[in-house]
Amino acid sequence: MPTASPFAGHEPRILELHSDLIRAEFCSYGARLTALYLRNPDGSETNIALGFPQLDDYPAHDSYVGAICGRFANRIAQARFELDGTPIALSANEGPNQLHGGAEGFDRRHWDTLAFDYRSVTFALTSPDGDQGYPGTMKIQVTYRIIDEDRLQCLITATCDRPTVVNLTNHAYWNLSGDFSRSAADHLLQIDADEYLPVDEQLIPLPGRSSVEDTAFDFREEKSISERLDESGGYDHNFCLDGARGQLRPVARLTDPESGRSLSLSTTEAGLQFYLARHFSPALSSREGRPLHPAAGIALEPQTYPDSPNRPDFPSARLEPGEVYEHLIEWKFAPGPEPTL
Numbered sequence: 001m002p003t004a005s006p007f008a009g010h011e012p013r014i015l016e017l018h019s020d021l022i023r024a025e026f027c028s029y030g031a032r033l034t035a036l037y038l039r040n041p042d043g044s045e046t047n048i049a050l051g052f053p054q055l056d057d058y059p060a061h062d063s064y065v066g067a068i069c070g071r072f073a074n075r076i077a078q079a080r081f082e083l084d085g086t087p088i089a090l091s092a093n094e095g096p097n098q099l100h101g102g103a104e105g106f107d108r109r110h111w112d113t114l115a116f117d118y119r120s121v122t123f124a125l126t127s128p129d130g131d132q133g134y135p136g137t138m139k140i141q142v143t144y145r146i147i148d149e150d151r152l153q154c155l156i157t158a159t160c161d162r163p164t165v166v167n168l169t170n171h172a173y174w175n176l177s178g179d180f181s182r183s184a185a186d187h188l189l190q191i192d193a194d195e196y197l198p199v200d201e202q203l204i205p206l207p208g209r210s211s212v213e214d215t216a217f218d219f220r221e222e223k224s225i226s227e228r229l230d231e232s233g234g235y236d237h238n239f240c241l242d243g244a245r246g247q248l249r250p251v252a253r254l255t256d257p258e259s260g261r262s263l264s265l266s267t268t269e270a271g272l273q274f275y276l277a278r279h280f281s282p283a284l285s286s287r288e289g290r291p292l293h294p295a296a297g298i299a300l301e302p303q304t305y306p307d308s309p310n311r312p313d314f315p316s317a318r319l320e321p322g323e324v325y326e327h328l329i330e331w332k333f334a335p336g337p338e339p340t341l
């Protein structure tokens, strides 16, 4: 007997964009990036974005792989906040807190495909009033677009008919070696941030911000993630990005020292969650069919700061009716150097 589809009649659409250098695959379930193939100097291709072998694996094992997270990416403490004096109760999905918009976040939705050609795809979603506890009916659009040969952009826009909060990002996990059975901890990372947010044991930001100076969180100069990994207690922190929110600016750069492949990340947002995965089970495999390393990938998630609806000292996540929330993310890819003869 055929087993019931986890997609309940909404079979996801798979869409591919390409240029001479990159080939990116997307899935309408979660508006997610499921693969990013980068052309090597010898003409072969390597996939550097973690994806699962089967579509059914996404709802089963999730981890937000490649997905759009929302309505509020990252954590909201105690799954609640106040809006104009009214307490708002959200659905909790990580102990008492909410992570990435709740148990039925945007990563688990069937997005409509509004437009598609080989360079660009637009997904759309309507989130009803009260969705996971959030006020107002929200309309969201996500456009992934290849610019020139080497850049992929993700433009996320949202409007709402009531005052609310919003924080949307993409949750790709990168391993520029292309081998997801290998730890990504040996990658080199650089982040333009003088400050980061220390967190409590539930990964909720503590009061204040800390300077990265003389800490394991100082990535102002490129360094290997493994260098101070033990001292860091594991990287899953928000970095307070330099530069003005609202302006697209390069904020981080990731390099695989072996192949020389690199990506440079730009964002219009104020913060960057840097998460070196440590949770993947080797019982899971990558789409290439290899068992996953627990630290198979690095998530670099530009966003506003975690828990900002409860933190007046953080950049605001508030959205008014008539206003348009806009977040632009750009990844610029470079293949490794030409092989020497």
Ligand code: BGC
Pocket: 063, 064, 074, 203, 236, 237, 273, 275, 299, 301
């Ligand atoms: C969070 C991690 C979480 C992961 C789930 C990341 O954005 O920072 O704490 O485990 O998402 O995939």
